[in-house]
Amino acid sequence: FRVDKVHFSYPGEAESLTDISFAIAAGERVVLLGANGSGKSTLLHLLDGLYFPQQGSVQAFGETLCERELEGTEFARRFRQEVGFLFQNSEAQLFSASVEEELAFGPLQAGWPSESIRERIADTLRLLEIMHLRERVPQRLSSGEKKRVALASLLVMSPSVLLLDEPTAGLDPRSQSMLL
Numbered sequence: 001f002r003v004d005k006v007h008f009s010y011p012g013e014a015e016s017l018t019d020i021s022f023a024i025a026a027g028e029r030v031v032l033l034g035a036n037g038s039g040k041s042t043l044l045h046l047l048d049g050l051y052f053p054q055q056g057s058v059q060a061f062g063e064t065l066c067e068r069e070l071e072g073t074e075f076a077r078r079f080r081q082e083v084g085f086l087f088q089n090s091e092a093q094l095f096s097a098s099v100e101e102e103l104a105f106g107p108l109q110a111g112w113p114s115e116s117i118r119e120r121i122a123d124t125l126r127l128l129e130i131m132h133l134r135e136r137v138p139q140r141l142s143s144g145e146k147k148r149v150a151l152a153s154l155l156v157m158s159p160s161v162l163l164l165d166e167p168t169a170g171l172d173p174r175s176q177s178m179l180l
Contacts, residue, residue, distance in 0.1 A: 001047055001161075006056035008042060016042045020056070026160075041088055044163050048085040060161075081110055084154030088165040090146040094138040099130070099149050102138055106157045124156045129178070143170035151179070 001024045009015040016039045024030050032040045045051040046058050049065040058065045060083065063075050070076045087093050096102040100121060107117040125131040128148050133141065138149050147170050154162060168176040 002057075002059040003043075003046075004057050004059075006046065006053040006058060008039075008046060008051065008053050017046075017053075041165050044085070044165050048083060048163050049079065050085075077110075081157060082159050083161045083163065084157060084159035086147075086151055086154060086162070086164045086167055088169065090143070090150040090170070091139070093150050093153065094146060097137060099125075099133045099136050099138055099141075099152075102149060102153050103156045106153065110157070120156050120158075124152045127155065128152050144172055144175055147171055148175065 003020055003022050006017055006020040007015055008017040020043065032043065034040050042051065046053060046065075047060070049058075049060075049070045052058075052066060060079060061075075063069055063079075065079075070079065094102060096105060103121045103124060104117055107120060112120075121134075122131075125134055128151065130145070130148050130152060133145060133149065138146060141149065147167075151164075151167070167179055171179060
């Protein structure tokens with residue numbers, strides 16, 4: 001990612017981000033620390049192409065993130081497969097009737113073969129130690145279980161970039177350690 005002189009504000013509010021610039025190279029791990037309301041989530045939304053700056057630019061994989069580039073282009077398909085975003089509120093990204101269906105959604109959209117999807121789902125459920133949740137309804141899980149399922153729905157796609165907004169919120173100490 002390359003962020004260059006980014007400014008962003010929500011309609012009717014003061015600027016949330018002012019003149020932000022930085023670069024993140026492949027393989028780097030970066031943590032954003034700051035007070036509540038300091039713009040961490042907003043910045044992650046910009047990096048995921050969910051918001052766009054009013055000034056400046058955000059680039060990923062050498063391409064500028066803008067509405068035009070993220071609508072139906074080859075870059076958009078690649079970007080959405082390579083970048084996984086875990087929302088601060090896990091419920092915002094859980095919508096399927098079962099955990100298994102939740103994990104299958106991304107691979108199905110990407111056109112993966114059925115056997116590959118089944119194998120990848122099983123591997124991801126084992127990795128996060130949530131195989132027992134496979135047939136459960138995501139909306140009926142505890143907040144920690146929802147967080148793990150939301151994370152699993154990203155990991156099943158094997159993205160090269162993970163954007164995690166408050167990834168340990170709602171997790172018990174053991175689950176926090178496993179995630180980290």
